[in-house]
Every structure is written in structure tokens, then in C-alpha cells.
Amino acid sequence: MSIIVLGTVALDSVKTPFGRRTELLGGSAAHFSMAARLFTRVNLIAIVGSDFPKKHMAFLRDKGLNLSSLSVDKGKTFRWEGQYEGDLNSALTLNTQLGVLSVFKPEVSEAQRKIEYIFLANVDPDIQEHLLTRMHSPKLIGLDSMNYWINTKRKALIKLLKHIDIYVANDQEARALSGESNLIKAAKALCAMGSRMVLIKKGEHGVLFYNKKFIFSLPAYPVEKVIDPTGAGDTFAGGFMGYLTQAGKVDAAAIKKALAYGTVAASFNVEDFGLSRTSKLRRADLERRLSQFKKCFSF
Numbered sequence: 001m002s003i004i005v006l007g008t009v010a011l012d013s014v015k016t017p018f019g020r021r022t023e024l025l026g027g028s029a030a031h032f033s034m035a036a037r038l039f040t041r042v043n044l045i046a047i048v049g050s051d052f053p054k055k056h057m058a059f060l061r062d063k064g065l066n067l068s069s070l071s072v073d074k075g076k077t078f079r080w081e082g083q084y085e086g087d088l089n090s091a092l093t094l095n096t097q098l099g100v101l102s103v104f105k106p107e108v109s110e111a112q113r114k115i116e117y118i119f120l121a122n123v124d125p126d127i128q129e130h131l132l133t134r135m136h137s138p139k140l141i142g143l144d145s146m147n148y149w150i151n152t153k154r155k156a157l158i159k160l161l162k163h164i165d166i167y168v169a170n171d172q173e174a175r176a177l178s179g180e181s182n183l184i185k186a187a188k189a190l191c192a193m194g195s196r197m198v199l200i201k202k203g204e205h206g207v208l209f210y211n212k213k214f215i216f217s218l219p220a221y222p223v224e225k226v227i228d229p230t231g232a233g234d235t236f237a238g239g240f241m242g243y244l245t246q247a248g249k250v251d252a253a254a255i256k257k258a259l260a261y262g263t264v265a266a267s268f269n270v271e272d273f274g275l276s277r278t279s280k281l282r283r284a285d286l287e288r289r290l291s292q293f294k295k296c297f298s299f
């Protein structure tokens with residue numbers, strides 16, 4: 001079993017109450033991969049510019065990711081600059097520079113086109129659609145997006161929803177795309193727009209899952225020191241989709257367990273800047289924290 005993730009590989013500059021870091025390796029696909037690799041073989045589809053540091057490429061390769069469809073093009077790597085304040089639940093985007101992303105048309109090998117588990121991480125919806133048309137036999141397609149694309153490519157995103165199985169969003173994004181402020185109403189509206197299932201991440205307040213058969217909700221794993229939440233949503237998605245890929249089935253029990261893995265994976269991500277914590281993670285760390293998490297519910 002393996003998974004394809006399409007998204008950004010980025011140079012991130014972030015400021016949180018705990019410090020500032022510039023040009024860290026990040027991006028939606030990179031954060032996703034750090035968690036998904038603990039469950040399955042990850043095929044990373046993205047583009048970087050000729051300025052992308054070689055040490056970052058080696059770092060990603062060392063993590064066991066298949067980088068054969070990570071394109072390197074003339075121009076600048078995608079850069080994102082953000083800031084967190086107060087409860088650190090939402091990022092304030094200060095600057096987004098698309099660079100080579102603006103010309104990206106993802107290409108995948110014939111073998112990769114046969115992969116059944118697909119995650120379209122946060123990137124331009126036109127690029128997400130392009131990849132989807134290349135895939136032969138998807139079994140589970142997840143999709144994430146963010147305000148930047150909801151605001152600039154709304155129509156393309158709504159069109160895409162009809163072709164996916166699970167839409168992954170944070171609470172603000174789910175409200176923005178559906179026009180509903182209540183999250184259950186928002187989830188229903190997003191299903192009516194085409195997605196079979198909806199997963200809404202609520203930062204420190206956990207996650208809400210909705211499909212026509214059941215609603216499921218989990219709190220976040222209690223973390224005392226949140227240093228940098230950048231990529232927590234993507235890490236969540238990596239744990240969630242990674243587990244489902246390994247399980248090879250998408251029934252209610254598997255979904256609930258996948259949500260728990262996503263939750264614990266994300267809890268590691270917020271404990272340090274960028275990929276520092278998740279890149280060192282082993283499956284045993286996840287399992288240990290998962291059993292701690294389960295204890296939160298035994299009363």
C-alpha cells in the first residue's frame with residue numbers, strides 16, 4: 001500500500017510568542033508526509049525552485065519519501081510567512097509568494113498513477129484537479145484547502161468537491177466555503193456540495209467528522225507547550241490518511257482510529273518549530289501517545 005500526496009514544499013518564515021524562524025523547510029505536502037510515512041510509503045508530488053537548498057532535498061529523501069515526482073524548476077521556491085498570537089489557534093498570513101508554483105503541472109509516473117490513496121493537500125485547486133485527472137483508480141481521495149484558495153479560486157474548489165471523498169478543513173475554512181457558521185450545518189452543506197465525508201479541524205478544540213451515517217468528535221491531545229502550530233492540520237491529515245491507507249478500508253471503526261492517529265500526530269507537530277519534532281517521530285512514539293490519549297476517556 002502507498003499514498004500519493006500533492007501539495008507544497010515550502011520555505012516558511014514564522015513568528016510565534018516563542019520566537020521567530022526564517023526559511024524553515026515546510027509546506028503542506030512536507031508536513032503531511034512526516035506523519036503519513038509512519039504508516040505507509042509516501043509519494044510526494046510538488047515543485048521547488050532552483051534556490052531550494054540541497055540539504056532539504058537530502059532531508060526529505062532520508063525520511064524514506066519517494067521524491068521521483070518532486071520537480072525542480074527554474075525560479076523561486078514557494079514561500080509563506082505567518083504569525084501566531086494569543087491562543088495560537090489560527091495563523092495570520094503575512095506574505096505568500098507562489099514562485100514556481102504558478103507554473104506547476106504535476107506529472108506522475110505510470111506506476112504512481114495506479115496508487116489508490118490520494119491526498120490533495122493545500123495547493124492551487126487547478127493543480128489539484130490536474131493531478132486527479134492523471135490518476136487511474138482512486139479508492140480514497142482527500143482534499144485540503146485554505147482561505148488563500150477559497151478566496152481566489154472558489155469556483156474551481158467547489159467543482160473539485162464533487163470528485164472527492166473527504167474534505168479536510170479547519171473551522172474557519174469550513175465556514176468560509178459553506179457560508180454556515182454552525183459547524184454541523186457547515187459539514188452538511190459541504191456534503192451537499194459533493195464531498196462524501198467532511199473532517200473539520202478545530203485547533204486546540206479537536207476535530208469533528210461528519211458523513212451521512214454518523215458524526216464523530218474528538219478533543220485535541222492536551223499539550224502544555226505549544227511552540228509553533230504551522231502544519232498541524234497537514235500533520236493531522238497525514239496521520240489520518242496514512243492510517244487509512246495502511247488499514248486498506250474506510251469503515252466507521254477505521255475512520256475513528258484514523259482520527260485518533262491524526263490527533264496524536266498533530267500534537268507532536270505543535271511542540272516545536274517546523275518539522276523539527278515530526279521528522280524525528282517513530283511509530284512507537286505515536287503508539288505511546290495514543291494509549292495516553294485513550295486514558296483521557298476512561299472514567
Ligand code: AMP
Binds near residue numbers: 028229235
Ligand atoms: P497548516 O498550518 O496546516 O494550515 O499549514 C501550513 C503550511 O501550509 C505551511 O508549511 C505553508 O508553507 C503551507 N501554506 C501556506 N499557505 C499556503 C497556500 N496558499 N497554498 C499551499 N500551501 C500553503
